[in-house]
Amino acid sequence: MDKRSLFTLPLLHSIFIITLYTPTRTLAIVPACKNKCGSLPLKYPLGVGFGCGSPRFYPSLSCPNDELLLTTHTGSYPISSLSYTTSTLTITPLSMSTCSSMQSSSNFGLDWNGPFQLGPSLFILLSCLSPPNYKTTSLCDPSNAHLCAALYTCPTVTSFGLPLFASTNSCCVYSPASLGPKGDLDLQGLKCAGYASVLSLGDMPTDPTQWQYGVALKYSEGGIDNYNLATACNGCEMSGGVCGYAPPRNYFICVCSNGANTSTDCNGQVDFWSSAPKHDIGIFAIKKAWLGWLVVLGFVLAA
Known part of the structure; x- marks a missing residue:
């Protein structure tokens, strides 16, 4: 050189x-990343789409047709509200029962490695063949049996083949609720036809038409x-x-x-x-x- x-x-x-x-x-x-989905604001750590928010929430959250959805291994669930102060969101599974609409439900579950955990919701198992147990321990909270009696006054209970004011033996207030080792509310395993999830009893605990229904989920940040x-x-x-x-x-x-x-x-x-x-x-x-x-x-x- x-x-x-x-x-x-x-x-x-x-x-x-x-x-x-x-x-x-x-x-x-x-x-570009969305800063809202429908009427719900999107702020960190929540985001929809690759590269948006925290990577922990991709692809769990999506926004098709301006509807915020949470998708897990058991299905996709509309998100009805968000609280960034308490790191909580509320979902309304379409197969969940309320006083105005009772129906057979599919299993509900969360991904074990996802960022969401079950929040302060009250699960009421409906039309059970027998009182649900885990091994030999009852899952039902007898102190809240009156909630079963109240819910069985709803005319839509007949969709389960039950009469109005049916015996509460086929109903179970599952408290404290757990999704089990697989992260599922296994209705088939519990031998129950459906479930309701109650966020608040409102000002009239004996009137299920006034209850607030939905499943509260907590989320963690990071990523x-x-x-x-x-x-x-x-x-x-x-x-x-x-x-x-x-x-x-x-x-x-x-x-x-x-x-x-x-x-x-x-x-x-x-x-x-x-x-x-x-x-x-x-x-x-x-x-x-x-x-x-x-x-x-x-x-x-x-x-």
């Missing part, structure tokens, strides 16, 4: 490194590798962005409404392809062309 090559190659290498690491606009994640996540995420959301993550290390990113993502917030961010000045796009193209010529020139000089 001649003296010219010994001088030129390090220079080319330095120019290559400087050009490579000159800041450019970050390419967009398409589509993004960032030591100062709370501050970063707050700044992102204040700027109109949605907190997300960048695999494979799941570092924090702020996803803006135009699809651009940054490591800070959306202030001053514009759509690279449609909103950026043409000279920005030109610089991006020139840099790539310049890198290509450097590589070719390096091979020529090294020959």
